[in-house]
Amino acid sequence: MKNIRARKPFPVIFAGAGPGDPELITVKGMNALKKADIVIYAGSLVSKKMLAYCRKAARIHDSAPMTLPEITSLMVSGARSGKRVVRLHTGDPALYGALREQACVLEAQDVPYEIIPGVSSAFASAAALKRELTVPGVSQTVIFTRLPGKTPAPANEKLSLLSRHQATICVFLSAGMIDKTVRELKKGYPPDTPAAAVYRASWKDEVVITGHLKNIAARVKAAGISRQAMIIVGRALDGAVGECSKLYAPGFGHGFRKK
Ligand code: SAH
Numbered sequence: 001m002k003n004i005r006a007r008k009p010f011p012v013i014f015a016g017a018g019p020g021d022p023e024l025i026t027v028k029g030m031n032a033l034k035k036a037d038i039v040i041y042a043g044s045l046v047s048k049k050m051l052a053y054c055r056k057a058a059r060i061h062d063s064a065p066m067t068l069p070e071i072t073s074l075m076v077s078g079a080r081s082g083k084r085v086v087r088l089h090t091g092d093p094a095l096y097g098a099l100r101e102q103a104c105v106l107e108a109q110d111v112p113y114e115i116i117p118g119v120s121s122a123f124a125s126a127a128a129l130k131r132e133l134t135v136p137g138v139s140q141t142v143i144f145t146r147l148p149g150k151t152p153a154p155a156n157e158k159l160s161l162l163s164r165h166q167a168t169i170c171v172f173l174s175a176g177m178i179d180k181t182v183r184e185l186k187k188g189y190p191p192d193t194p195a196a197a198v199y200r201a202s203w204k205d206e207v208v209i210t211g212h213l214k215n216i217a218a219r220v221k222a223a224g225i226s227r228q229a230m231i232i233v234g235r236a237l238d239g240a241v242g243e244c245s246k247l248y249a250p251g252f253g254h255g256f257r258k259k
Contacts, residue, residue, distance in 0.1 A: 019123075044064050147173070
């Protein structure tokens with residue numbers, strides 16, 4: 001008799017969709033979508049255009065109205081019936097994506113999974129602003145944070161405390177609380193610190209607002225922006241300040257280039 005072995009299930013793939021522009025998904029993420037039987041995507045911030053990469057026969061679910069058990073049971077039953085399941089997250093799945101709670105369920109049920117990174121909206125926003133977030137002589141640190149909302153934040157991560165570093169800071173999920181965001185940031189940064197808000201970076205309706213801490217809240221509100229926006233603050237946004245890196249300095253040699 002032939003030894004019939006159960007086929008190994010395909011791992012569930014968590015893929016970063018990138019910030020919105022369908023060209024900003026990775027090639028690997030796009031290839032996973034092309035092969036998928038079941039796709040669960042975060043409808044609020046993942047462009048439907050991305051779904052054009054999927055096969056016609058693929059079953060596509062918007063996770064926005066779904067609960068965690070509904071999402072994970074789709075993943076588990078799909079994987080167990082030999083289907084290729086892709087869970088598409090906005091930006092990179094490692095940031096504010098509820099990745100851990102989904103992955104924990106899969107681990108508990110012995111369902112394998114893999115993660116394909118994506119372009120975070122923090123980087124798409126920096127690109128829209130045409131700015132480097134780490135400028136020598138100005139800031140060598142980037143903080144990703146948010147104001148607490150329904151999800152609380154630990155007390156030692158208060159925006160007012162983080163702002164004391166005067167590093168470059170990317171504030172997610174907080175555009176609707178712009179007054180509070182600015183109030184907290186002003187506890188550490190001077191009011192003339194450059195600040196920006198990027199609404200729907202990389203989408204066709206992207207809006208870029210620049211200013212300083214003292215006026216950014218008024219500008220964001222005047223533009224009617226209260227969601228889907230990244231707030232970035234720090235002197236690195238001032239394109240005129242900073243030193244050149246040593247990397248390309250003529251008088252400086254390193255392992256790949258002699259002096
Ligand atoms: N994992 C995502 C973040 C999800 S949390 C990432 O890596 O980008 C959702 C928040 O991300 C939004 O409230 C907003 O602050 C930010 N965001 C997501 N897409 C955005 C975009 N295209 N432009 C600006 N901000 C965006």
